[in-house]
Amino acid sequence: MADDEIILADLSDDELVLQMHDDLYDGLKEEIEEGVNILIARGWTPYDTLTKALVAGMTIVGADFRDGILFVPEVLLAANAMKAGMFILKPLLAETGAPRMGRMVIGTVKGDIHDIGKNLVAMMMEGAGFEVRDLGINNSVEKYLEALDLDKPDILGMSALLTTTMPYMKVVIDTMKEKGLRDDYIVLVGGAPLNEEFSKAIGADAYCRDAAVAVETAKAYMLRKHNAISA
Amino acid sequence: MADNALSKLLSTHDWLMADGATGTNLFNMGLSSGEPPEMWNIDKPDNIRKLYKGAVDAGSDIFLTNSFGGNASRMKLHGLQGRVREINRVAASLGREIADAAGRTVVVAGSVGPTGEIFEPMGTLTHTSAVEMFHEQAEGLKEGGADVLWVETISAAEEYIAAAEAARLAGMPWCGTMSFDTAGRTMMGLTSAQLADLVETLPNPPIAFGANCGVGASDLMRTVLGFAAHGSSRPFIAKGNAGIPKYHNGHIHYDGTPELMAEYAILARDAGVRIIGGCCGTMPEHLRAMRDALETRPTGPRPTLENVAAQLGGFSSTSDGTDGAGPAPRERRGRRG
Numbered sequence: 150m151a152d153d154e155i156i157l158a159d160l161s162d163d164e165l166v167l168q169m170h171d172d173l174y175d176g177l178k179e180e181i182e183e184g185v186n187i188l189i190a191r192g193w194t195p196y197d198t199l200t201k202a203l204v205a206g207m208t209i210v211g212a213d214f215r216d217g218i219l220f221v222p223e224v225l226l227a228a229n230a231m232k233a234g235m236f237i238l239k240p241l242l243a244e245t246g247a248p249r250m251g252r253m254v255i256g257t258v259k260g261d262i263h264d265i266g267k268n269l270v271a272m273m274m275e276g277a278g279f280e281v282r283d284l285g286i287n288n289s290v291e292k293y294l295e296a297l298d299l300d301k302p303d304i305l306g307m308s309a310l311l312t313t314t315m316p317y318m319k320v321v322i323d324t325m326k327e328k329g330l331r332d333d334y335i336v337l338v339g340g341a342p343l344n345e346e347f348s349k350a351i352g353a354d355a356y357c358r359d360a361a362v363a364v365e366t367a368k369a370y371m372l373r374k375h376n377a378i379s380a
Numbered sequence: 381m382a383d384n385a386l387s388k389l390l391s392t393h394d395w396l397m398a399d400g401a402t403g404t405n406l407f408n409m410g411l412s413s414g415e416p417p418e419m420w421n422i423d424k425p426d427n428i429r430k431l432y433k434g435a436v437d438a439g440s441d442i443f444l445t446n447s448f449g450g451n452a453s454r455m456k457l458h459g460l461q462g463r464v465r466e467i468n469r470v471a472a473s474l475g476r477e478i479a480d481a482a483g484r485t486v487v488v489a490g491s492v493g494p495t496g497e498i499f500e501p502m503g504t505l506t507h508t509s510a511v512e513m514f515h516e517q518a519e520g521l522k523e524g525g526a527d528v529l530w531v532e533t534i535s536a537a538e539e540y541i542a543a544a545e546a547a548r549l550a551g552m553p554w555c556g557t558m559s560f561d562t563a564g565r566t567m568m569g570l571t572s573a574q575l576a577d578l579v580e581t582l583p584n585p586p587i588a589f590g591a592n593c594g595v596g597a598s599d600l601m602r603t604v605l606g607f608a609a610h611g612s613s614r615p616f617i618a619k620g621n622a623g624i625p626k627y628h629n630g631h632i633h634y635d636g637t638p639e640l641m642a643e644y645a646i647l648a649r650d651a652g653v654r655i656i657g658g659c660c661g662t663m664p665e666h667l668r669a670m671r672d673a674l675e676t677r678p679t680g681p682r683p684t685l686e687n688v689a690a691q692l693g694g695f696s697s698t699s700d701g702t703d704g705a706g707p708a709p710r711e712r713r714g715r716r717g
Binding site: 167175221225286310314319344 | 403404406407411413414415416417453454456457458496497498502503535561562563564565566567568569624625626627628632660697699701706707708709710712713
């Protein structure tokens with residue numbers, strides 16, 4: 150059916166949303182922008198557009214990434230397409246006061262330049278409705294603490310790709326403990342050489358093996374946090 | 381036959397033993413996390429001599445220089461991008477000194493790790509800028525007396541190709557390994573078979589190619605068996621981690637024992653690997669056990685995946701993408717033209 154041109158505007162809402170899931174999967178940025186604009190023009194709320202078209206689509210991408218069907222290049226393209234859709238929705242979401250999932254500060258630790266995984270997590274978290282401040286690479290404990298103080302996030306995410314830099318996560322967590330700040334935040338860690346045991350040993354809340362798991366974990370912790378507050 | 385030290389050794393030996401970990405060894409000497417290990421070439425050269433000598437004394441025929449992150453992109457983190465050439469030159473010259481004092485031929489392999497950046501269109505790295513960075517590093521390593529360049533832990537085909545071109549520009553023979561750490565593929569999705577194909581398309585193919593680091597010794601063996609099944613005749617390299625990193629009292633410890641690494645070395649040799657070494661967590665005691673096993677244990681038939689799993693433990697994923705048995709790709713509603 151390769152020669153059947155798909156006209157997004159001709160699709161019903163349900164079909165359009167499914168097509169957008171495919172287009173996200175294929176990393177088609179312009180098609181996603183078009184799809185978002187059509188849904189908004191049809192009277193969809195920005196929040197529904199975000200969750201049903203973009204977030205649901207990225208959930209499929211995340212699952213296939215987790216399962217070893219998609220790899221980093223495909224996920225980066227998909228996340229890029231999602232970002233383009235988000236760019237349209239962001240101001241609209243702010244106007245309509247749509248619910249936020251939570252806030253996260255994320256960064257790669259000192260000495261480490263690697264940010265592929267960290268960028269993926271940041272994008273997928275945004276896609277899932279979190280507000281994300283990305284500190285970039287090579288973050289000292291001072292930089293993390295400053296961002297925590299400034300942004301008051303729910304979650305701190307730290308990433309490291311090297312076995313030579315991963316122990317720095319403990320330096321950050323230990324400093325948070327010293328200052329009595331540790332329990333104010335959910336600390337999630339990730340990166341290729343890490344594992345569950347390491348995350349426990351350094352005192353993080355959870356290890357996230359990839360961006361999809363990071364989103365699932367963040368949502369679960371936020372839910373727990375809300376329950377704790379309302380209890 | 382090329383006249384470099386590595387090709388000469390390969391022509392007279394069935395297998396060669398490479399070295400083990402760099403980072404793990406340096407941490408044990410007091411390197412702190414976040415500090416660039418490459419600066420120790422200049423600030424603490426005796427520690428680097430000790431690192432190299434540890435591998436040589438344990439029986440390594442090849443060791444890698446302490447220059448893994450010595451490219452401009454990585455050194456920039458520490459404001460040291462202006463010292464790339466010097467850092468690499470010293471890394472190699474310390475290596476030359478230790479190798480020449482060994483009393484036998486030991487190959488100084490100039491380690492070249494990834495830039496840490498992503499290629500266009502997803503990232504900002506271009507072929508030209510990657511070649512430029514690798515070339516600068518290669519010239520430093522060459523100046524210091526490295527016998528070969530040793531490109532390692534690469535995950536993108538584009539980066540492997542750029543490193544090959546840098547080796548060509550520097551007039552250096554080279555070896556190149558990738559890290560297969562994501563469901564048996566590299567982070568960028570390359571399978572073992574795809575790397576085996578890629579090396580043959582290069583104008584200056586490597587002396588040997590293979591896999592390093594990644595998940596654990598079992599996964600690494602599966603990758604190597606993938607090269608063999610693909611029918612590659614170029615020598616393979618296996619440099620697997622000594623197990624999985626664990627955290628004990630402030631430092632990283634790998635759970636693979638010397639006995640496990642000896643089993644791994646035998647499996648690698650029987651799978652047809654010509655250059656066998658370790659990666660993260662592989663200490664001199666592991667290397668000694670590997671050398672001893674390689675010298676004393678008889679060769680056996682090429683191991684199967686079942687043999688590997690039985691002796692080294694299970695794999696991190698059911699498929700590595702070369703057997704058509706992986707999870708099925710998603711079906712689309714209709715394809716766009």
